[in-house]
Amino acid sequence: MSVKQISVFLENRPGTLYNLTKTLADGGIDLRAMSVAETKDFGIARMIVDDLDKAATVLKEAEFVNSLMPVIAVAVDDVKGGLARVLDEFAKADVNVEYMYSALASKATGQAYMIMRVTDTEAAEKTLSDMNVRLVRQEELAEM
Amino acid sequence: MAEHYYQPEIETMPREQMKELQDEKLRVQVQHVWDNVPYYRKKMEEKGVSPEDIHGQEDLKKLPFLSKADLREAYPYGLMGKPLKDCVRIQSTSGTTGKRVVAFYTQHDLDLWEDCCARAICAAGGTDEDVCQVSYGYGLFTGGPGLNGGSHKVGSLTIPTSSGNTERQIMFIQDLSATILCCTPSYAAYLGETMAEMGLKPEDIPLKAGIFGAEAWSEEMRRDIENTLGIKAYDIYGLTELSGPGVAFECSEQNGMHINEDHFIAEIIDPETEEVLPEGSEGELVFTAIDKEAFPMMRYRTRDICSLSRKPCSCGRTHVRMAKPKGRSDDMLIIRGVNVFPSQIETVLLNNGYPANYQIIVDRVRNTDTLDVQVEMTPEMFTDNIGEIEERQKTLVEGLKSMLGLKAKVSLVAPKTIARSEGKAVRVIDKRKI
Incomplete structure (x- = not known):
């Protein structure tokens, strides 16, 4: 997604x-x-x-x-170490982040949205899903 | 100081006598070309001219022109006037295979070329007491070999440093007390700047004169060079097609270059109508080499725009003077002494999958020419990957380097930003103030 x-x-x-x-x-x-x-x-x-x-x-x-x-928008927990946790799993899955930047954070959900360009979108998505980390939909970003 | 000549009897020959000499040489040369250069003979026949029609230079206008296009067509042997076994040397212009000029020389041709360079060195005050450092490139380029030969003929001690290695250049000037420097004006300016940075004052530098050519330079640049090096700077003109440097050279007057008329007859034509213009007019310079054997150029169109003057010169030389060329009648650029045609740049762009939408910006920064090729970004070329774009930029720089022999900068610009006048893009912007 x-x-x-x-x-x-x-x-x-x-x-x-x-x-x-x-x-x-x-x-x-x-x-x-x-x-x-x-x-x-x-x-x-x-x-x-x-x-x-x-x-x-x-x-x-x-x-x-x-x-x-195509990039992925990752809802990262807005806590210390939240991003590191995701990137650690990416590294283990051999997913490289080519670049990354942040979107507006959502106060309501207590999450920060990171936009990432990765070498292997499928592997990244699987990793995130295994971690129970949410991917943000295009519509959701639009309505933010 | 009394004027010093290399061949006084020729250099100060009264005009009438010179004209007789030229006419006689011209008649012989036209016959030589007719007999030995089928390419030119065909051109003459097409124009309905035969050697009997040429009695003297007033008949020159009957002869067909030769241009760079002819040289390309006849490459490599088609314009030779002597069999290869009589030739002893080739020299070649900078540029690519398509545009490269390969000129052939017999020993006679080399001698007359070196004589011309020797006259230039003497006009700059050179004698057998002098130490002449030749910092023009040696090899296929005519600069080094020409001045080297001239310096030998004068009897000066010749230091064949060739170009580059600035530290070594300065070391030889200092340690061997070089008195005459031969190189491109931009390199002379660079040497001057470097020596000034090293704390050398003009009076610490043994040089007294410089002979600078192969690229355009201004009076202002001349003064700069003269001041930093503490020398008198002389201009020299030539082209490989006609020998090399020494076709014309400056004397102590520094007011136009004396053309070696015993070897080359000059005409000024209208580049559009090809009509010969009256004396003093500005137009395209055309040369006929009247005693070169191996590569006898007839009415060769130089594309350089200038004027000729027969006003008497205080140096005593009677040969006609040509003004410093003001520009060119084609789109050729001379960048760091290298001939560059916009079409070559276009070829590299097309070969690399770029559209031929580009602009060439030439400038002179700290006396060195810069070449910036601006290319408009297109949707096809664009990718989100910066590394990929930069890689393509690098490939283009390398492609230009191998085509032109010059390092160019490639800038990617936004679409439709390259200025267009009446729908036609302005391809070349030359910001150099020469």
């Missing part, structure tokens, strides 16, 4: 990130989670949004190069 993340190519200079968020705002898109990875001359903004299809259309119209990428 992976969720879809939108990755956008950005030049690494002032204003490009603003243009991206402005475009999304004007298109009525709500960001649920976001991270920016950078190199010397370009960057990739990775986002979870409330309306995937609409976001893809809006970005395409504004000529942002983007791609959809």
Whole structure:
């Protein structure tokens, strides 16, 4: 049960990130989670949004190069060592986390949502299920 | 200081006499080419010209042009005027197989080339008392071999350092008291900066003159080099097709380069109409080599834009002077002395699966040319994996390096950011202030 993340190519200079968020705002898109990875001359903004299809259309119209990428959203207990516990099991299952960032935490459930790109989604899902760790659905993220 | 010539009788020959000499050599050369270069003979026949029609340089305009395209078509032997067994050397231009020029030389051709370089060294004040350090590259590039031969002819002690290894260059200049430096102007500027950083003052540096060419440089750059090295800096011009450096050179006036007219007849043409322009006009420089044997270029279009002047020169040389070329009539760029065509960059992009949507930005930072190739990111190329994108960037840099022989920077830019004028992308932005 992976969720879809939108990755956008950005030049690494002032204003490009603003243009991206402005475009999304004007298109009525709500960001649920976001991270920016950078190199010397370009960057990739990775986002979870409330309306995937609409976001893809809006970005395409504004000529942002983007791609959809399956990631998993993991509901990690918001306690000390909560994330470490999950990653420990991933390591044992030989699942590599390529990158990770956090979404808004949910106070109500006492959990933090971590967005992860892993090498083996299936293995990660099985590990989490064995651990009784919940995966967060796309709709749930959208409504957060 | 009295003006010093290598071949005074030729270099100061009155114009009338020179014209007679040129006309005679031209007639012989046209016959030589007609008899020995079928490629050019065919061109002449197509134009309906035969050697009998050429009496002197006023008839030059009847002859067909040769261009880089002809050199490519006739590569490698098609424009030779002598059998291989009479040739003793080749030299070659930078660039790729497709654009590479391979020029052949008989011993006679080498001698006349080295004489030309010797004249340039003497015009810069060089004598057999001097120590001449040749820091141009040796090998296929004409810079090193040309000045090396010229320096021998003058009788200067020659230090064949070739290019690179700056520390060793400076050590030889200091330890062996080099008085004349031959290299590209950008390398001279770099040597000057390095020596200044080492705390050397102009008066501590034994050099007195420099002969710099193979790339464009400004008067401002000349002053910088002259000040940091404490020398007088002379310009030299040439191209492999015609021999190499020494086709023209500066004298103490530093006001235009004297063309070695006993070997090369210069014309200025309109690059569009190909018509010969009146004296003093600015246009494309065209050369006819009138006594080269192995590689006899006839009306060769250099693509360099400049003008010629027959105003008398205080140095006493009577040979016509060409102004520093202002630019080119094709899209060739000279970057760090290397010839670069945008089409070569396009080829590398296409070979690597990129769209041919790019922009080349050339700049000069601290007297060194920089080449930045900007490529627009496309949905097909884009991936969420940074490592993969960087890997592709690296492959492109390597592809450019092997195509151009130059290290370029590759920048990925957002789609539609490359400036377009009237729908047509501006491919080259040359920010160098030369």
